[in-house]
Amino acid sequence: MAAYVLKRLLLFLPTLLAVSMLAFGLNKCAPGDPVTQFMTLDENSKTGADYQRYQRVYAETAVRMGLNKPAFYLQLTTAAYPDTLYKVLQADHRANLSRLVARYGCWPEIQTYYKALQRAEAAFVYAGLRSDASIAARTALLQLYGQHEPGPIGARLDTIGMALSRDSALAAHGRPAYAALTDACRAVEAGATPWKHYIPALYWQGFDNQYHHWLGGVLKGNWGVSYRDERPVFAKIADAARWTLLLNLLAIALAYLIAIPIGVYSAVRPGGRFDRWSNVALLALYSLPGFWVAILLTVFFTNPQYGMDWFPSMGVGEPGRGDSWWDALQLRASHLFLPVAALTYGSLAFIARQVRGSMAKALSEDFVRTARAKGLPERTVIWKHAFRNALFPLITLFSGILPAALAGSVVVEAIFNIPGMGFLTIESILNKDWPVVYAVLMMTALLTVAGILLADLLYAWADPRVRLS
Amino acid sequence: MQTQEIQKKQAEDASPLRQKAMRWSMRFLYLLLFLAVFGDFIANDKPWLCRLDGAWYMPVARELLVKAGVARWPANLVNLDWHAQRYDLSIWPPIRYAAGTIDLKNSNYVSPVAPQQVEHWRFRHWLGADRLGRDTAAGLVAGARTAVWVGLVAMSIAGFIGLLLGSLAGFFGDRGLTVSRAGLLGGLAGLLAGGFYGFVARPLLWQQNATWAVLSGCALLAVFIIGLAWLAHNMLGRLPWWRRRATLPIDTLVMRLVEIIDAMPGLLLLLAVMAIVSRPSIGIVVVVIGLIGWLGVARFVRAELLRIRHFEYIDAARVAGLSEWRVLWRHALPNALRPVVTTLTFGAAAAILLESYLSFLGIGLPPEIVTWGGQIQAVRSNINAWWLAIFPGLAIFFTVASLNLLGEGLLERQKQ
Numbered sequence: 041m042a043a044y045v046l047k048r049l050l051l052f053l054p055t056l057l058a059v060s061m062l063a064f065g066l067n068k069c070a071p072g073d074p075v076t077q078f079m080t081l082d083e084n085s086k087t088g089a090d091y092q093r094y095q096r097v098y099a100e101t102a103v104r105m106g107l108n109k110p111a112f113y114l115q116l117t118t119a120a121y122p123d124t125l126y127k128v129l130q131a132d133h134r135a136n137l138s139r140l141v142a143r144y145g146c147w148p149e150i151q152t153y154y155k156a157l158q159r160a161e162a163a164f165v166y167a168g169l170r171s172d173a174s175i176a177a178r179t180a181l182l183q184l185y186g187q188h189e190p191g192p193i194g195a196r197l198d199t200i201g202m203a204l205s206r207d208s209a210l211a212a213h214g215r216p217a218y219a220a221l222t223d224a225c226r227a228v229e230a231g232a233t234p235w236k237h238y239i240p241a242l243y244w245q246g247f248d249n250q251y252h253h254w255l256g257g258v259l260k261g262n263w264g265v266s267y268r269d270e271r272p273v274f275a276k277i278a279d280a281a282r283w284t285l286l287l288n289l290l291a292i293a294l295a296y297l298i299a300i301p302i303g304v305y306s307a308v309r310p311g312g313r314f315d316r317w318s319n320v321a322l323l324a325l326y327s328l329p330g331f332w333v334a335i336l337l338t339v340f341f342t343n344p345q346y347g348m349d350w351f352p353s354m355g356v357g358e359p360g361r362g363d364s365w366w367d368a369l370q371l372r373a374s375h376l377f378l379p380v381a382a383l384t385y386g387s388l389a390f391i392a393r394q395v396r397g398s399m400a401k402a403l404s405e406d407f408v409r410t411a412r413a414k415g416l417p418e419r420t421v422i423w424k425h426a427f428r429n430a431l432f433p434l435i436t437l438f439s440g441i442l443p444a445a446l447a448g449s450v451v452v453e454a455i456f457n458i459p460g461m462g463f464l465t466i467e468s469i470l471n472k473d474w475p476v477v478y479a480v481l482m483m484t485a486l487l488t489v490a491g492i493l494l495a496d497l498l499y500a501w502a503d504p505r506v507r508l509s
Numbered sequence: 510m511q512t513q514e515i516q517k518k519q520a521e522d523a524s525p526l527r528q529k530a531m532r533w534s535m536r537f538l539y540l541l542l543f544l545a546v547f548g549d550f551i552a553n554d555k556p557w558l559c560r561l562d563g564a565w566y567m568p569v570a571r572e573l574l575v576k577a578g579v580a581r582w583p584a585n586l587v588n589l590d591w592h593a594q595r596y597d598l599s600i601w602p603p604i605r606y607a608a609g610t611i612d613l614k615n616s617n618y619v620s621p622v623a624p625q626q627v628e629h630w631r632f633r634h635w636l637g638a639d640r641l642g643r644d645t646a647a648g649l650v651a652g653a654r655t656a657v658w659v660g661l662v663a664m665s666i667a668g669f670i671g672l673l674l675g676s677l678a679g680f681f682g683d684r685g686l687t688v689s690r691a692g693l694l695g696g697l698a699g700l701l702a703g704g705f706y707g708f709v710a711r712p713l714l715w716q717q718n719a720t721w722a723v724l725s726g727c728a729l730l731a732v733f734i735i736g737l738a739w740l741a742h743n744m745l746g747r748l749p750w751w752r753r754r755a756t757l758p759i760d761t762l763v764m765r766l767v768e769i770i771d772a773m774p775g776l777l778l779l780l781a782v783m784a785i786v787s788r789p790s791i792g793i794v795v796v797v798i799g800l801i802g803w804l805g806v807a808r809f810v811r812a813e814l815l816r817i818r819h820f821e822y823i824d825a826a827r828v829a830g831l832s833e834w835r836v837l838w839r840h841a842l843p844n845a846l847r848p849v850v851t852t853l854t855f856g857a858a859a860a861i862l863l864e865s866y867l868s869f870l871g872i873g874l875p876p877e878i879v880t881w882g883g884q885i886q887a888v889r890s891n892i893n894a895w896w897l898a899i900f901p902g903l904a905i906f907f908t909v910a911s912l913n914l915l916g917e918g919l920l921e922r923q924k925q
Binding site (some may be wrong): 063117237238240242324331332336339342343446450451474480 | 710882909
């Protein structure tokens with residue numbers, strides 16, 4: 041048995057590794073700059089004298105977030121790109137440099153241009169000059185960081201040149217830097233090598249990379265920090281998971297309670313009227329979109345217009361301080377009734393069909409015939425002899441249902457405003473709070489894999505043939 | 510003995526109800542297909558045929574030609590408010606609004622049973638209208654087109670991938686597929702080169718929209734893997750060491766891939782992917798649904814081929830000297846195709862449901878695409894607009910139920 045467990049565990053490792061890479065990769069592709077999302081509004085101000093502080097705080101934050109490291113062990117790119125682009129900390133600069141490389145394909149010249157740009161910035165953006173010409177030059181120069189096409193770049197350079205010729209103080213500061221900048225720009229255009237994009241380049245970036253550190257953190261329970269409120273992602277998910285688990289466990293328990301009698305009775309008389317109609321009804325039930333049922337429940341049962349305003353529509357209810365436990369229970373129950381109902385019917389159909397199949401198999405076994413031949417009452421035959429044997433596959437079914445139910449509750453939670461994992465996911469997507477989104481994806485994958493593993497192990501424990509073959 | 514009797518009885522008893530259910534499902538799906546194809550003629554804010562100021566026009570047909578870029582509107586008809594004209598004669602579509610028509614007189618959630626501001630009862634919004642006065646019935650017709658599109662295209666992609674990987678895994682198993690070492694090396698090189706030219710270098714050299722980028726990237730990847738493997742096998746494969754065959758555990762590889770994608774719930778994965786697409790479109794939604802929806806097909810084809818490959822006629826074909834690939838494509842796979850249709854119907858139901866979840870949540874689809882899920886979303890801002898919940902919801906329900914009943918019926922038929 042131990043060997044079997046070990047083998048199954050080892051087989052799941054590559055799956056988890058691949059899922060973690062996908063979650064990390066999607067997180068990296070997400071739009072928006074994580075660093076500015078982390079900085080306060082005040083720190084994000086780029087105007088005038090604040091600009092230097094902005095750059096300093098930006099660099100500090102980026103280093104603190106580990107963004108000064110390469111993203112992954114390997115980097116597959118075109119020969120035009122350098123392997124060290126990650127060392128440019130500012131995301132908008134990095135994106136623009138990468139667009140420049142995409143257009144011109146000559147990294148050494150572009151690097152020279154970038155350095156000339158920074159030197160020009162140091163020469164006359166921070167010089168403290170207040171004249172109109174110097175302000176125009178400073179604006180045009182900072183705009184250059186976001187330009188990659190020859191037309192707009194030329195226009196900005198012309199603006200700076202004109203400002204230099206109008207203001208002698210500015211010219212004294214910035215003339216050499218400006219000359220270097222225009223030279224560098226011309227060199228980029230002259231040395232363009234777009235053909236380098238046809239040549240692949242594979243770089244080894246070493247173990248000191250963002251993925252390595254992220255995965256290490258995940259294994260230690262450090263799932264990163266939310267962009268929105270800087271709370272640890274793990275704590276946020278744990279808070280949300282309480283509600284999701286409560287909802288889903290209630291719903292699944294209810295589904296089993298209803299599904300077992302339906303499945304057993306339709307299996308006892310296969311082809312009977314009850315069997316046929318319950319079969320069609322369950323299939324229809326299975327086809328009902330969950331969000332539609334949830335919406336209909338809110339429209340008709342939380343709305344005074346149709347005289348059926350029986351349930352509250354929002355949230356999970358907060359019992360007051362002085363309420364007795366009975367009042368609190370009533371409040372919670374009234375809030376949770378509709379969401380649980382909306383979650384129950386989906387797994388109900390699935391479970392009932394499984395019960396029917398499993399029960400039909402058990403009823404056709406020899407021991408049932410023996411029990412009948414002994415003259416036992418039919419009730420005893422069905423529930424004591426057949427059902428007990430049909431029960432086992434149903435228990436392992438549970439581990440498969442739970443992850444599916446977690447995903448299914450996304451919409452139900454969103455509609456009923458229940459602060460569970462689904463609600464958290466939607467909210468985080470809308471807020472562009474990517475660490476939370478991909479942590480939830482990782483978490484559900486972990487739960488699914490754990491569920492499958494549990495099912496496998498239960499099967500192997502009950503049926504030795506599985507682990508021996 | 511007893512089991513067989515039970516099953517036989519079951520099949521006989523169940524069949525009339527099943528037959529009826531299947532027949533009605535088929536009818537509904539034909540209706541849906543009809544709406545998808547001829548939707549412009551059924552819900553449109555222009556007449557089919559009209560006589561205006563002494564001239565005859567066919568505005569609906571002309572609109573289609575204009576959309577196709579073949580014709581142009583005459584100067585006097587550009588931006589014409591077709592509802593406001595006095596016609597000598599006009600023949601209208603049954604629904605006199607297009608999905609995007611904004612009816613300002615009937616804006617702010619007009620109920621189907623409430624009085625409406627219309628000139629004639631024929632211009633009523635029979636199923637109500639939404640906040641902007643867009644007709645619900647016209648939205649249903651446009652939504653049918655989206656649903657059919659999602660079902661057909663997503664399942665074509667899923668069917669292709671599932672058939673390919675599932676048949677390889679099932680027919681060859683872990684020991685059956687051998688390639689020369691040269692071919693293996695070429696295939697690996699093709700994987701790297703195809704990944705590079707398909708996904709790293711191509712966006713730099715050749716800009717295009719996201720849907721075609723994903724599809725052409727995958728196609729390039731496949732071409733590179735097969736091409737380089739073939740090339741290496743024929744060139745390098747002449748050396749003795751490189752000619753020796755290596756076993757490719759294709760079954761394990763495919764099943765691991767299935768397991769990886771299966772570990773993430775479809776809706777969450779779709780949400781996570783669509784959330785970062787900068788310019789969402791229906792095409793990219795469909796492609797992503799197809800790329801994660803092939804698991805069922807692959808599993809089914811694999812199981813089917815595991816069974817088929819032990820049949821005698823397969824051995825006979827082998828003994829006759831046919832190559833393994835020919836046995837697979839010409840003898841084994843055609844017999845697995847019919848059951849695959851069943852999984853494709855279930856898959857289409859799941860795809861349509863998944864898309865409606867997505868557009869209900871409002872993530873991943875541009876607002877101008879009309880979908881049933883998107884129509885239902887409007888209920889969240891006005892809980893009294895029951896018609897926006899009922900009718901599109903029924904459309905989704907009937908579509909998904911028809912597909913499921915059809916699949917169920919086909920499955921039952923195969924068992925007999």
